Amino acid sequence: MSPKSMSGHRKPVLITGGSGFIGTNLAHRLLSSGQPVLLFDSLARPGVEQNLRWLRDTHGKLVDIIVADVRDAEAVRRAVQAASQVYHFAAQVAVTTSLTDPIDDFEVNARGTLNVLEAIRAQGTPPPLVFTSTNKVYGALEDVGLRRRNLRYEPTDPSLRQTGVSESRPLDFHSPYGCSKGTADQYVLDYARSYGLPSIVFRMSCIYGAHQFGTEDQGWVAHFLIRALERRSITLYGDGRQVRDILSVDDLVDAFLLAQEHMPSESGQAFNIGGGPENTVSLLELLDLMSDLLGSKPPYELAEWRTGDQRYYVSDTGKFQRATGWRPRITVPEGLERLHRWLVDSRPNDGVIATIGTGAARTRKAAGAER
Numbered sequence: 001m002s003p004k005s006m007s008g009h010r011k012p013v014l015i016t017g018g019s020g021f022i023g024t025n026l027a028h029r030l031l032s033s034g035q036p037v038l039l040f041d042s043l044a045r046p047g048v049e050q051n052l053r054w055l056r057d058t059h060g061k062l063v064d065i066i067v068a069d070v071r072d073a074e075a076v077r078r079a080v081q082a083a084s085q086v087y088h089f090a091a092q093v094a095v096t097t098s099l100t101d102p103i104d105d106f107e108v109n110a111r112g113t114l115n116v117l118e119a120i121r122a123q124g125t126p127p128p129l130v131f132t133s134t135n136k137v138y139g140a141l142e143d144v145g146l147r148r149r150n151l152r153y154e155p156t157d158p159s160l161r162q163t164g165v166s167e168s169r170p171l172d173f174h175s176p177y178g179c180s181k182g183t184a185d186q187y188v189l190d191y192a193r194s195y196g197l198p199s200i201v202f203r204m205s206c207i208y209g210a211h212q213f214g215t216e217d218q219g220w221v222a223h224f225l226i227r228a229l230e231r232r233s234i235t236l237y238g239d240g241r242q243v244r245d246i247l248s249v250d251d252l253v254d255a256f257l258l259a260q261e262h263m264p265s266e267s268g269q270a271f272n273i274g275g276g277p278e279n280t281v282s283l284l285e286l287l288d289l290m291s292d293l294l295g296s297k298p299p300y301e302l303a304e305w306r307t308g309d310q311r312y313y314v315s316d317t318g319k320f321q322r323a324t325g326w327r328p329r330i331t332v333p334e335g336l337e338r339l340h341r342w343l344v345d346s347r348p349n350d351g352v353i354a355t356i357g358t359g360a361a362r363t364r365k366a367a368g369a370e371r
């Protein structure tokens with residue numbers, strides 16, 4: 001239950017990047033329970049205006065938006081002042097863009113996060129913060145021994161195979177994007193340590209679900225389904241045997257709410273969050289699952305490996321499970337079916353998917369490579 005403001009109204013939960021994929025799903029859950037939400041978003045990512053329109057149409061005045069940039073410290077301060085809790089999702093999410101414009105990437109991801117932290121620190125009663133970091137803080141995992149087995153890679157180490165990568169893995173930032181997100185991750189943990197700010201970091205694997213405008217570089221599960229619905233061929237970079245643990249956004253929203261609930265005992269902690277060893281899939285295996293769903297296997301071709309592509313990443317989510325009792329509930333086939341249903345329902349004609357598809361180059365530049 002959120003505290004009330006001086007005027008007696010319930011204070012909103014602030015979601016930066018709230019019009020994006022993950023922000024929209026969290027906002028919808030909170031708003032559906034009657035909790036007012038304040039979105040803070042520059043609408044930098046093409047397509048997210050559709051999410052904003054949908055949230056407004058669905059929830060009316062319970063949702064409010066500040067269209068502003070996290071680089072604007074004063075705008076961030078005003079938004080944080082009004083908030084009972086903060087979720088900081090706004091980010092430059094593209095490895096590609098970070099490589100062409102590392103300063104801009106740093107300003108949004110590192111400086112933007114520092115602006116949020118300073119705004120929280122300035123409050124008499126600092127609102128608790130959940131920050132979304134990434135599994136990329138662990139680097140390319142090149143030392144992990146792998147073997148090929150059927151349509152996938154798997155670690156030769158049986159315990160890693162069974163549990164996945166834990167938070168004890170040393171940090172190893174790769175690419176300007178990895179550095180800026182990793183910097184933000186460390187600042188959030190340090191503000192908990194140095195100033196006692198109530199805050200938790202999620203180091204997230206691949207998230208998928210409704211309201212995701214997936215492209216080749218970011219949101220690959222949604223991207224695969226969109227391509228299949230458009231009857232266009234899918235490019236697999238590498239041999240298609242690379243493995244990820246994927247997590248339905250509905251399970252992620254459960255985890256966010258639990259993180260806020262358990263803030264008093266878990267503040268200052270980083271947690272690996274993903275589908276875990278029970279929800280892993282290789283690219284080739286995903287194509288097989290899609291053929292069950294669509295009735296035929298989508299056409300695809302293979303291309304060269306991309307720089308830095310991990311052949312295997314699976315989260316060990318045991319630490320968060322032990323702290324909160326959370327575990328993913330939605331299986332990969334079920335989550336895929338939900339996403340498919342949303343994609344089909346959200347296109348009154350072929351226009352919506354076509355817009356996403358033809359906007360892919362634009363979207364990739366702006367939103368890129370959180371794979």
Ligand SMILES: NC(=O)c1ccc[n+]([C@@H]2O[C@H](COP(=O)([O-])OP(=O)(O)OC[C@H]3O[C@@H](n4cnc5c(N)ncnc54)[C@H](O)[C@@H]3O)[C@@H](O)[C@H]2O)c1
Pocket residue numbers: 016017018019020021022023040041042043044045048068069070071088089090091092093108112132133134135204205206207208219367370371
């Ligand atoms: N989707 C995933 O699989 C995944 C995995 C790991 C981490 N993450 C992290 O989760 C967060 C949310 O990701 P998402 O998938 O919802 O991405 P998204 O691109 O859909 O959402 C990000 C939102 O931030 C907004 N934004 C971008 N720059 C901004 C700025 N300077 N000021 C204000 N708003 C700005 C965008 O307009 C967009 O609405 C990001 O921090 C991302 O790094 C996502």
